Amino acid sequence: MAVPRSTRNPPVPPTGVVLLTDRRLARTPLVEVVAGAVAGGVRWVVLREKDLPRVERAALATDLRAVLAEAGGTLVVAGPDPLDGDAVHLPAAGPYPPPRVGLVGRSCHDGAELARLTTEDYVTLSPVYPSRTKPGYGPPLHPAGLAALVAASPVPVLALGGIATAAQVRACVRAGATGVAVLGTVMRAEDPTEAAVALTTVFGEPQSATTAGES
Template sequence: MSNRAPGLVLLTDRWQARRPLAQVVAGAVAGGVRWVVLREKDLPRAERAALAVDLRAILTAVGGTLIVAGPDPLDGDAVHLPSAGPYPPPRLGLVGRSCHDGAELARLTTEDYAILSPVFPTRTKPGYGPPLHPAGLSMLIRQSPVPILALGGVETPEQVRACVAAGAAGVAVLGAVMRAEDPTRVAATLTAAVEAACRQAPAESPDVAWSRHDRPQPASRTPANRPGRPRAATVTTGAGR
């Protein structure tokens, strides 16, 4: 499993995909995506597990990581949890959680990262919000004890740059790639935008590995002690759990 921050993360939705999901993911990986979050929660476990095997093979070939939405890692070691639970998080190699406000960020404990959404109005979940916009994203990132990935309505390099400028360690996309006629081209364009934005702030680049040991422990997460940004350093994924 890759221990490095992902830059551009892809969330799957086969209902929006223009072609079979594995083909879309392979195209996105060819465009530079290295983290993929497998959703498809409506599938029976056996079908979803088989899909996870296929997507894992695509990502493993390039040193990428498949993260499974929900508490069941489907024979892997990485999950992305909803804001509703479970709490505490399971003890796995990589654990993320969806958050939408400061109260949900305050509940984070041993998670490796959080996805904040929606940043912009989104066609995937219209009316799901209100949108944070870059100013709201920046405010919440300052409260977060873990690195933040920005999600929701991100479709252009300008939006990517705004998210990174607000402090996001990376950007997550769904519809922009799932609905794309050419997933490789779109993924490459957005990945390049993330990398370019991070070169302007190298100390906070999402290409720098993350470490749980650089985060405040839950007991010390008072407003006075929270860092302005999650600090990036050498990673020891899986340690401390």
């Protein structure tokens, strides 16, 4: 039985730029790409790579946790198995209720999926913009649609899908997202550190700069 949110010590949900992994898109070995992103300010990484055997995926999780630990970052594992950690990110399809681990995220795309949440600590909402990584998903929410779903969400929201520029990050923050999740923008980058810096610096800007200007 899941522990009611009100009786748990509240975990710290992801904020800022959250990197989703895809070793097939990475220009260099995945651990190197993540290390570059961490050097650029990323402090949250979601390990995907679901096609790997568990032993290989667990070893990769260990390596990524070591990279993140040096910067005080956190690894979240996609799927219900935390791979010896304490943070997972689940698909909209399940499982329900979520497993009893320290931090649980869920992928959502509409109000009906938000209404199914129980003890999750945060969600991703996607796609906000057209996505090269998942071109068949949509239609895009765009900032206005994102804002409407953020208002309906009982937990903090990460914006996901097609986010590649600082202007898009600012638009998502104005819509109420506490962070953005990115994949191809960093995985495909010739310089993952530079790509990460371009996005993470938005979260260090004064609030007036984030909530005004570009749309």
